[in-house]
Amino acid sequence: MISIATLGPQGSDGYRAALQYSQDAKLSLYNRIPDVINAFLQEDVDIAFVPIYNTREGEIKEYFHLQELLVNGYWVDNLVLPIHLSFGCLKQSAPPVPPEKIIGRSSVFKQCDDYLNEHYPNATLMSVPDIGAAMDDIKENSRYEYAIVDSEELLLEHGFEIRDREIAEHNRTRFAILGGNLNSATGYDASAVITRPLKDRVGMLVDILGEFTKRGINILDLRSENDIKSQKLQIYLEIEGHIGNKLLQEALKSIETDVIQEENSLRLLGSFPRVDMRVKKIRSFGFIGTGDMSTWFAERLENEGYTTLLTGRSTHIGPEEMIAQVDVVIICVPISVTVDTINQYGPLLKDGQAMILLAGESEQTLKAATEATSNGVELMLVHNLWGPQAQSMKDKNASVVRTPRSGSFCSEFEAFLYKHGADISHDSPTKHDLLMGVGQKLPTTISTALAMTLKQHSIACADIGTHSTLTSLYGILAMARIHNQNPRTYAEIMSTGGDGRKIVRSFAENLLQIVSMAEEQNISGLCELIENSKSHLSPEFLAEHMKRSRAVDSILTKSGN
Numbered sequence: 001m002i003s004i005a006t007l008g009p010q011g012s013d014g015y016r017a018a019l020q021y022s023q024d025a026k027l028s029l030y031n032r033i034p035d036v037i038n039a040f041l042q043e044d045v046d047i048a049f050v051p052i053y054n055t056r057e058g059e060i061k062e063y064f065h066l067q068e069l070l071v072n073g074y075w076v077d078n079l080v081l082p083i084h085l086s087f088g089c090l091k092q093s094a095p096p097v098p099p100e101k102i103i104g105r106s107s108v109f110k111q112c113d114d115y116l117n118e119h120y121p122n123a124t125l126m127s128v129p130d131i132g133a134a135m136d137d138i139k140e141n142s143r144y145e146y147a148i149v150d151s152e153e154l155l156l157e158h159g160f161e162i163r164d165r166e167i168a169e170h171n172r173t174r175f176a177i178l179g180g181n182l183n184s185a186t187g188y189d190a191s192a193v194i195t196r197p198l199k200d201r202v203g204m205l206v207d208i209l210g211e212f213t214k215r216g217i218n219i220l221d222l223r224s225e226n227d228i229k230s231q232k233l234q235i236y237l238e239i240e241g242h243i244g245n246k247l248l249q250e251a252l253k254s255i256e257t258d259v260i261q262e263e264n265s266l267r268l269l270g271s272f273p274r275v276d277m278r279v280k281k282i283r284s285f286g287f288i289g290t291g292d293m294s295t296w297f298a299e300r301l302e303n304e305g306y307t308t309l310l311t312g313r314s315t316h317i318g319p320e321e322m323i324a325q326v327d328v329v330i331i332c333v334p335i336s337v338t339v340d341t342i343n344q345y346g347p348l349l350k351d352g353q354a355m356i357l358l359a360g361e362s363e364q365t366l367k368a369a370t371e372a373t374s375n376g377v378e379l380m381l382v383h384n385l386w387g388p389q390a391q392s393m394k395d396k397n398a399s400v401v402r403t404p405r406s407g408s409f410c411s412e413f414e415a416f417l418y419k420h421g422a423d424i425s426h427d428s429p430t431k432h433d434l435l436m437g438v439g440q441k442l443p444t445t446i447s448t449a450l451a452m453t454l455k456q457h458s459i460a461c462a463d464i465g466t467h468s469t470l471t472s473l474y475g476i477l478a479m480a481r482i483h484n485q486n487p488r489t490y491a492e493i494m495s496t497g498g499d500g501r502k503i504v505r506s507f508a509e510n511l512l513q514i515v516s517m518a519e520e521q522n523i524s525g526l527c528e529l530i531e532n533s534k535s536h537l538s539p540e541f542l543a544e545h546m547k548r549s550r551a552v553d554s555i556l557t558k559s560g561n
């Protein structure tokens with residue numbers, strides 16, 4: 001039988017939380033958090049429950065001192081307990097008198113202060129550490145003018161009469177569970193770390209956070225406090241990921257050695273399955289397509305606690321079976337077969353499910369999806385403008401095409417992109433397709449033609465780098481990127497329909513015109529042409545992009561000049 005130290009008395013939140021965790025646990029009840037932790041440190045109990053956060057009260061102060069107190073053991077798990085507060089008095093036969101004094105724990109008063117201010121503005125509030133003893137005292141001395149606030153269970157257990165129920169809505173408390181050993185990863189974990197009191201250093205906090213940001217690691221909670229004695233800043237962080245995760249380890253190591261520059265300046269409080277105080281509606285995603293992008297997204301959605309199922313033409317479970325099981329169906333197959341796939345599987349979706357298209361073409365695919373699915377099916381297209389080799393989506397562009405049928409499931413998926421730092425543009429189907437002409441079709445076409453040309457003229461690779469200018473380097477970089485990845489991806493991009501086609505076509509016409517003018521040595525004509533196009537490009541746009549290109553130059557060239 002496992003033994004648990006928690007806050008009492010019997011029937012209190014701490015008591016109920018511990019029993020919810022293990023029904024036949026042996027409980028040791030205390031009135032103060034430090035006493036609970038001490039019982040754990042002295043190995044009187046196997047685990048301890050410490051309340052750390054309440055949805056109405058906010059942070060519970062002692063929690064920050066966990067690190068001083070927790071010299072052995074780890075924070076290994078959490079439990080979120082819904083709290084149902086009631087207002088009660090001693091049973092009385094005469095008509096009840098309005099209470100003069102209201103007794104409760106200080107934390108409980110904070111949770112229901114709206115109710116007390118509204119209903120009993122003149123009563124005296126008396127906070128007590130031992131609510132059990134206070135209730136015994138009220139009973140023994142027949143204090144009819146007193147009222148008590150606590151859980152209905154506790155009030156009834158002590159023979160009090162309930163006057164009002166559920167006096168603080170949306171009231172939940174998160175308990176940290178302390179144990180002797182770190183648990184292994186579950187795949188949906190978080191870790192808590194705390195710094196030592198830090199010396200003053202300009203930009204320290206920003207630099208600490210930057211180590212997580214650049215590795216695409218999300219921070220769930222950040223608190224800071226001044227150490228009472230030294231008045232130096234201490235930072236507490238709760239971060240996504242288990243401490244066994246390589247990227248997280250790297251980030252913590254860099255923080256110690258490069259940012260704080262002091263050994264043992266970070267302390268791991270523990271790793272535990274992540275707690276979601278927010279409500280998520282989606283439970284599961286099913287992918288049609290088992291390729292690179294499906295795998296990339298599925299892995300990150302799993303890390304968010306969603307169940308994912310990848311299906312294709314040769315998977316154990318096929319798309320038909322998968323669709324019947326999931327909340328959201330994601331279509332992620334080559335663009336050229338997306339419409340056929342939608343037509344084949346769309347009719348199987350039921351109202352209340354969502355279909356999200358992860359595809360590089362919008363107009364035809366959304367049209368097909370609107371027709372192939374019932375009106376109660378949510379619908380949205382997301383075009384991520386990064387490939388599967390990207391480590392994270394931080395600061396990468398995403399085009400999101402919402403439809404009148406994009407509802408809360410679609411918003412939740414969009415919130416997932418936003419959370420991971422994607423830069424989202426909301427586009428109409430035609431705007432997406434037109435801009436992909438500029439952003440994808442054309443550069444891909446140019447890069448493909450450039451590589452063909454180099455080959456045709458037997459230009460040696462060694463000579464390409466040594467004879468490029470700062471400007472021509474960009475085109476070479478784009479060509480190299482494209483020829484380093486899956487050719488199918490780029491062949492598909494060049495072949496998609498929609499408004500993007502007209503961009504490539506007019507480029508080709510313009511190119512031929514420029515070639516003729518150049519061959520005719522029409523220098524003034526070419527100058528005029530450049531000036532004329534420049535009048536369309538705003539000075540701000542040009543200045544900003546010149547600045548960015550200089551930043552690229554400084555990385556690509558040794559001198560940076």
Ligand SMILES: NC(=O)C1=CN([C@@H]2O[C@H](COP(=O)(O)OP(=O)(O)OC[C@H]3O[C@@H](n4cnc5c(N)ncnc54)[C@H](O)[C@@H]3O)[C@@H](O)[C@H]2O)C=CC1
Pocket residue numbers: 288289290291292293294312313332333334335337338341358359360361383384385386387388488489
């Ligand atoms: N790879 C990339 O860099 C990016 C791709 N995308 C989009 O993601 C989608 C998928 O691309 P990837 O995952 O990269 O492709 P991929 O080639 O890695 O995977 C495609 C998947 O579709 C399946 N498939 C192929 N033909 C099929 C058919 N006729 N019927 C059913 N399934 C079929 C394949 O078996 C494979 O599982 C495309 O719409 C693409 O535009 C978006 C952004 C970046």
Ligand SMILES: O=C(O)C(=O)Cc1ccc(O)cc1
Pocket residue numbers: 359360384385386387481489493
């Ligand atoms: O990595 C790159 O340069 C890409 O071009 C990735 C890419 C490929 C296909 C898309 O539809 C969007 C982005």
